[in-house]
Amino acid sequence: MSDLPALDVLLPIGRARLEPLPGEPELIALFGAGPVVRANMVSTVDGSATGANGVSGSINNAADFRVFRVLRALAEVVLVGAGTVRAEGYTALDVPSDLRDARSALGLPADLELAVVSTSGDLPDALLDGARPPLVVTVADNPAxxxxxxRIGPDRVLVTGDAHRVDPRAAVAALAERGLRRVLAEGGPSLLARLVDADVLDEVCLTWTPQLVGGPAGRILNQASWLSPARSVEPLHLLHADGVLLGRWRVTRLGA
Structure with missing residues (x-):
């Protein structure tokens, strides 16, 4: 844990500094583990969701990695778009060994599932043919x-839409039917925008990395039209380490 930074708690005011303790009990308690659809994204100060190489890995940092590990340990399934899987090189997911006991104490399964949204099924062979293939969230008119x-078994293919578009509400419901109610959405920006637009996202966790990159990169939400209405968010906490800010917001549902 020595390579992970301590985190200053800026919000809520009065909370102690969070040192990187074995099993991360303080950070786990701060985030909570109730059933939730939570997004985790990273952005530069000027709003770019990637660096110049087009992937978020180039703007990540140790503080972000510390929270990233805990968020995955608190999830039952990581939901991600196929483009992000290909760009970021996703493989089958494992919970860090030092967080497994804390995960088990919360009644979570030992394995962390990966669910990939893909209307074509065009995913890396190494991922589909591995010992732990992902769940593929797709559409009825997928030609493949x-x-x-x-290839991966009918029980691992979730049909949640048609007309070349996955229905985010149906996707979240299909995961819940499998007992996967704690969903961590890791992008990309198009998938995240659709989750917000469908009113199924409960929380957004966003890391601001202290960089200015310019360029044509998109934001953490990417869609052609404005959200109508815009969604309000309520700050739950704000952490800091070495110039990095890590925030968490509750998204106000339209029906709330």
Whole structure:
């Protein structure tokens, strides 16, 4: 844990500094582990969701990695778009060994599932053919649907939409039916925008990395139209380490 930084608690006021303790009990208690659809994203100060190489890994940092580990340990499934899987090189997910006991104490399963949103099923062979293939969230008119079911098993293919578009509400419901109610959405920006637009996102965790990169990169939400209405968010906490700010907000649902 010595390579992970301590985190100053800026909000709520009066909280102690969070040292990187074995099992991360303080950080886990701060985030909580109730059933939730939570997004985790990173951005530069000038609003870019990636660096010049087009991936978020180039703007990550040790403080972000500390929270990232805990958020995954608190999730039952990581939901991510196929483009992000290909760009970021996703493989089957493992919970860090030092967080497994804390995860077990919360009644969470030992394995962390990966669910990939893909209307085509075009995913890396190494991921589909691995010992732990992902859940694939897809559409009824996917031309490769039959082959995908044969390849990874029909129980790992979730049909949650048609007309070349996954329904975010149906996707979250399908995961919940499998007992996967603690969802961590890791992007990309198009998928995150659709989750917000469908009113299924409960929380946004966002790290601001102290960089200015310019360029044409998109923001953490990416869609052609404005959200209508815009969604209000309530700050839950704000952490700091070495110029990095890590925030967490509750998203106000339209029906709330």
């Amino acid at each position: 649907l039959g082959g995908l079911r044969d």
